[in-house]
Amino acid sequence: MFKFLLKGAVNISQGIQENEIKEYIKMLEKMENEELYLTTVMITHIRNSLVFHDLLNPIAYSRKNLQCVFEVQKLCVSYTNAGNPYAAIASKAWVHTIRAGLKPELRPLVKILWEEISRGIIAIKNDESGLYNQFNHLESREYYRIPVGFEPDNYNKSYEEELVPPGEDELPF
Numbered sequence: 001m002f003k004f005l006l007k008g009a010v011n012i013s014q015g016i017q018e019n020e021i022k023e024y025i026k027m028l029e030k031m032e033n034e035e036l037y038l039t040t041v042m043i044t045h046i047r048n049s050l051v052f053h054d055l056l057n058p059i060a061y062s063r064k065n066l067q068c069v070f071e072v073q074k075l076c077v078s079y080t081n082a083g084n085p086y087a088a089i090a091s092k093a094w095v096h097t098i099r100a101g102l103k104p105e106l107r108p109l110v111k112i113l114w115e116e117i118s119r120g121i122i123a124i125k126n127d128e129s130g131l132y133n134q135f136n137h138l139e140s141r142e143y144y145r146i147p148v149g150f151e152p153d154n155y156n157k158s159y160e161e162e163l164v165p166p167g168e169d170e171l172p173f
Contacts, residue, residue, distance in 0.1 A: 014105060021096050021109040027089075028116035033123040040120025042090035044143040046075070055094055057148045062101030069098045093117065097147055107149065115152035 031039065047055045053068050054061040062068055072094045079088035093113065100110035121144050146152075 014103065017096075017099055017103070017106060018109060021106065021113060024092060024096060025109070025113050025116055028113065028119075031120075033119075036117075036120035037123040037127075038086050039089055039093075040117055040124055040143060042086045043093050043117060043120075044141070044145075046087065046090050046094060048141055050075075050094075055097070055147060056145055058097050058101035059149050060101075062098045066102070069095060069102065072098060097150060100150070111150050111152065114146050114150040118146065118152055121146075 028036065028039070050072070053065070053072070072091060076088055076091040076095055079085075079091055096106070096110050096113060100106040124143055
């Protein structure tokens with residue numbers, strides 16, 4: 001009986017997480033280039049600020065450090081409470097990615113999530129918006145990197161080489 005109840009709770013939790021990821025993807029799909037640009041910069045800034053977490057390898061890392069999803073979730077809540085919506089949105093990308101590291105069933109959805117974020121990478125590289133002067137205080141090295149296992153189907157490592165000339169791994173500011 002206990003196993004049945006536990007399995008039911010896990011299934012409900014997974015369903016809630018899947019719905020959250022789907023809503024997040026819808027939000028990203030609606031974003032214009034400038035919004036996606038800012039969101040991608042913030043995603044990179046958060047990743048680079050959380051040096052104690054290996055967020056670029058979430059599948060391996062999350063299995064070694066089960067607490068990481070809770071720590072990043074607390075960060076997301078703190079950004080929300082502080083009235084910083086872009087940081088909250090960006091940290092939520094990492095919450096979903098780490099959860100998918102722990103739950104293979106979520107990985108296809110999170111891969112779609114990173115496909116949407118990759119549009120922001122292109123917006124940064126093209127920098128048609130001229131926003132870069134506003135973000136020179138953020139830690140945005142290697143903005144073009146996507147976590148291992150979540151690269152979009154049309155993404156490959158040579159894509160990173162096309163985006164970043166040798167020796168240039170920072171935003172154009």
